[in-house]
Amino acid sequence: MTDRVATPSPRRPWGLIAASLVAVALAAIPVIHLVVRVLSADPAELAAVFDRPRIPLLVGNSVLLAASVTLTAVALGVPSAFLLARARLRWRGAWAVLAALPLAMPSYLAAYGWLAWQPSMKGFWAAWLVLSFVSVPYVTLPVAAALRIGSTGLDDVARTLGRGPFGSFMLGTWPQIRPAVLAGALLVCLYTLSDFGGVALFRFPVLTTAIQQAYSASFSRDEAAVLAVLLVALALLVVIGEQVARGRAARRIQAAPATGRRRMTRLGPWTVPGLALLALVPAVAVVVPVAVLLGRVLTAETLQAFDGVNLAQAIGNTVLLSAGGAVVAVALALPIGVLAARHRGRMVRGIESAGYLALGLPGIVVGLSLVFFSLSVVPALYQTALVLAFGYGILFMPKAIGSIRSATGQVPTSLEDVSRTLGNSRARTWWAVTARLARPGIFAAALLAAVSAMKELPATLMLRPTGTDTLAVELWQRTDISAYGAAAPYAVALLLVAAVPAFLLSDARAGREATREAIAPDARAGREATREAIA
Template sequence: MTQRSAARPRATGWLLAALPAVVVAVLPLVYLVLRATDQGWDVFWSIAVRSRTAELTVNTVTLLVAVAVSAVALGTAAAWAVTRTALPLRRLWTVLLVLPLAVPSYVAGFAWLSMDVVGFPGAWLALTTTNVPLVLLPVAAALRSADPALEEVSRSLGHGPWRTFRKVTLPRIWPSAVAGGLLVALYVLHDFGAVSLLRYETFTLGIQTAYAGSFDRTPAAVIGVVLVVLAILLALAEARMRGTTSARLGPGVARQAEPVRLRAASVPVLLGLGAIVVVSLGAPFGALVKWLGVGRTSIDVTALVSTTATTVQFAAFGALATIVLAVPVGFLAARHSSRPVRAVELAAYAGHALPGITVALALVFFGVRFAQPWYQQTPLLVLGYAALFLPIAISSVRTAVASAPVGVEDVARSLGRGRARVFGTVTLPLAAPGVAAGAALVFITCAKELPATLLLRPTGADTLATALWTKTGVSAFAEAAPYAALLVAVSAVPAILLEVSVFRSGRPEDAVLDSATRGAQS
């Protein structure tokens, strides 16, 4: 009997318990479509095909392609260098190359804006440097899991390291690289903070401008629907490529490839890695140090503490609500296998494809019309966090529950305990560490979230992210620097955990890529 089949006959109660999560996940998408079409499809199509929408489409696709291609090239090359070569200090290089995950895109945007690098160049630099790890992580995992036999045969036939890489290694890791590139593209499509600070108009900034600049919110809703369609297409393509794996040659325990000695090529490779690290970490951290020094005598400690407390409060509420909603869905996904269960899980993952700005816009429309007491209040913001970050929590709960032995539950039931009591006294305690880890990751992601927080936060309330965005928008870089530094410190937690999970455990599971996605988004 499999873990999924053990409890299949009694899934009805869990399906009912999972319905609130489904409603929270699909509500923004459904209501956004209804709001975009409430004046008729003729109005919808007239807005969707007008020149303004076309301009935003060109800008978005141009940035998306440029960042994705750059990240794939740099991430693949860096992953190969730190996993398959005999470069000195490979562990240090690995840590430095993964650390850009600790720099939210809007913090990188703050750094480049303070150096007067704006527009497309600034957005390209900020988003490329913060997203290279999203390609490096899955490619490094694929390299560590790949059987080195073919590469060894190639080198034994006289092929050098570069030709072996092109002819043998690259075709085998290409699916992971493309999946990482699609993930980067999805992140760029979602991004609001960097493009808004650096004044490069993509869909997300266009939505915010249309929302703030007119009493008629229909154009903002229509652009939001177009953005969601593109995001869903990218999410589906990324999921499809992530499922493409290469098989090992023969049975047995995986062994590591013999490191390639680069000899004369070591210098240019080291210079290349150094350039990536300098641009990815040196620029933002240099800007932070500079502006912290400039404003060290004028730091408003009271405001900083108050903003941090507000951030912790909102993030804690968001994490608690999200994990409570995720438990029934995660348990169903781990213990049952049926079409209704798969449909519930798929619906709950809607937030994976929804940019924060579109979720916030939909909930603003919903709050104004149907939930006036919640409009610009904490409950609506928490609802937005739950809709966006349910996939993180569900993935953690599902993995944790799946790792809990079904046999222990069977023994408890054989002693006369009901299913609810077995879940509360056996399954949940066994899964608690994984569930807690998911809650912590949701907490950190909520603390860094920007676009939904900007639109849904209570009037007068500021988080670290919104305070940084506001102060940077008026060029108050010295005042913004302390908030940026605190955000980097918060963001460093998932980056360090990811580096450990991929490069020390050597177990490149799909969950690594999922965690990288959720931990990096903000």
């Protein structure tokens, strides 16, 4: 087991550190350029922007929506996690899949489905409904994992002291899952602050929609930059809170016993309400929109207006641009993930934390800042596929870092030591040993970035080359003018195309499991070879 642990290197890997610093610097371009633009603007114009009465309304709406969605997601996610982890259920695996299904549904696609069914939906309550149910898995999944790790021993002690079921849960289980609840809640808050498509379709004014409107009006570019910096500040506060909560959660889990008595609960008369709760979230977030989409596609009006050539072009653009974004994301994340998996120290922790900075960058902010950057620094690249792929890489680099770090950390260091004793360089050792065994995790990182890029809307709207529209853009352009029938084929195509990397991603995870099984005999062989070399 000790072979799997990343041990501190006796030498600082300066080459890996340099590559990681370059990746962090490239990922920080949007924020740096945005701040520089705001600081170089006319102070009178900046003051005029902040004096507008609309600014407090936009900030208030953003905070109100984020807080409401977060509280709702926690209220639905915690009992759902308890049912999945602690209740006696039939077909538990199927319910777990359904609980995670809303993660695959973009907010604007769910909003489109509900609007196509109920065109009168708009405003705060419509945005709250869709965003809340789409975000529930961010709470359900980590809390369910914490419940599976934790023990019910303290609950039993509380019951013997006269506490009821709820009181014993609060005394025994809640302290164990509280870090996971806080971490999931902060992720929901960050997701809601950065959302653009859902709130735009429901006509609810928040910071993201105001940034898009200010950017579209050429005379308000400074206002767009100011609003973007304000949104980044709010998002970074959420990221800092998420990191604090994650650190506390890690310490709680590490301090908790690895095994313990876990009692499964019989629902009894609560079986039907419990199953109804588990079915409610995927029904609202996925089933209703998909059913409406299928109904719209099969109408005579939609079939008559169907443009197969344009749909095929949109599919091709979506696949090519998302693939390019996945390549950039993996290229940026690879040195950081390897460094974090194989080395320790304050510098490494600082570089890794900086790599996660993009978690606080909404797509609309990245798109806006890269528009400014490309126009002022590299005008030849403005509105090119390269800039859009770079934007995708910045947005989804943090997701790739986690997968690469985990996959690299699972490769035994003893195999690398054996390769070095045979005279191989660090680079050859990485390519022949580490990269080969960590390949499923790296592949999973690329697939995760690709499926995320396929659904990305605001950055695509700002950065796409002229005349190049993806499925997300075609869908948004039609739903924005309430042409729901014409948008239906693009919505269905987006679901089908995004399902392909999602399916491959599940295969990649299976590959990681196979890699874990294969690592054990390889580690034993490596130890034997090391002994022979020493002898």
